[in-house]
Amino acid sequence: MSQQAADEKLELLQHTMMNWWVQEHFDYPWRDSSEPDWKRLITEVLLQRTNAAAVKRLYVDFFFKYPTAESLASAPVEEVEQAIHSLGLRWRAQYLPGLASNIADGVPDSSDELMKLPGVGPYVTGAFMVLHRNTSSTFVDANVVRLLGRYLGFEWDGETRRKKWLLDHVDALFSHGYTPSEFGYALLDFSREVCGRAPQCQSCEARTQCAYFATLEANNRALAQDNS
Numbered sequence: 001m002s003q004q005a006a007d008e009k010l011e012l013l014q015h016t017m018m019n020w021w022v023q024e025h026f027d028y029p030w031r032d033s034s035e036p037d038w039k040r041l042i043t044e045v046l047l048q049r050t051n052a053a054a055v056k057r058l059y060v061d062f063f064f065k066y067p068t069a070e071s072l073a074s075a076p077v078e079e080v081e082q083a084i085h086s087l088g089l090r091w092r093a094q095y096l097p098g099l100a101s102n103i104a105d106g107v108p109d110s111s112d113e114l115m116k117l118p119g120v121g122p123y124v125t126g127a128f129m130v131l132h133r134n135t136s137s138t139f140v141d142a143n144v145v146r147l148l149g150r151y152l153g154f155e156w157d158g159e160t161r162r163k164k165w166l167l168d169h170v171d172a173l174f175s176h177g178y179t180p181s182e183f184g185y186a187l188l189d190f191s192r193e194v195c196g197r198a199p200q201c202q203s204c205e206a207r208t209q210c211a212y213f214a215t216l217e218a219n220n221r222a223l224a225q226d227n228s
């Protein structure tokens, strides 16, 4: 599919996600704008490749244990590892004290500066800039790749998110007229709740242009013919 054709299709997906999202309420505590920046950046690191519900379960205890960036900065890595062990990916613990130390006096406003922080890569940088700085950046995780793969009709694997053509689709997905942070939250929530492991296609308004749904329908028709 050409990028132009993909761009046109993506308009319906953008609209569908926002329509759905304004009626849903996911009150994750880190989305509260009164939370300090350092907590929100640390949380984005915890959310990377991790189920949001699992982070929500840990959130209160973790920040009760580390109520300030300084307290996390001075914590032994083994202790932090223990504190986040329920999330998996315990290797992240080695970066958290150093990251907390770097942002105790404030979180940078630019992607370039964020990328220099320990444990902060392209996903966390993009997510922080979109969700917490409300800027027109992008982010891509496994759920976003799956959503685009199903909707536009391409095969994907663990390496797909690094491909230039995929990043072009991501840029197109993030080209919209909505408030960046709201669109970012809608994308995270929609790709997890509606187009998740078991996609809810019948309730998805984007199904009229979705490649996955078209295949599903074609298979169902073929099955019905075989059984008639």
Ligand code: SF4
Pocket: 147, 150, 151, 194, 195, 196, 199, 200, 201, 202, 204, 205, 206, 207, 210, 211, 212, 213
């Ligand atoms: S129709 Fe189904 S597969 Fe396509 S975007 Fe919607 S939920 Fe995902």
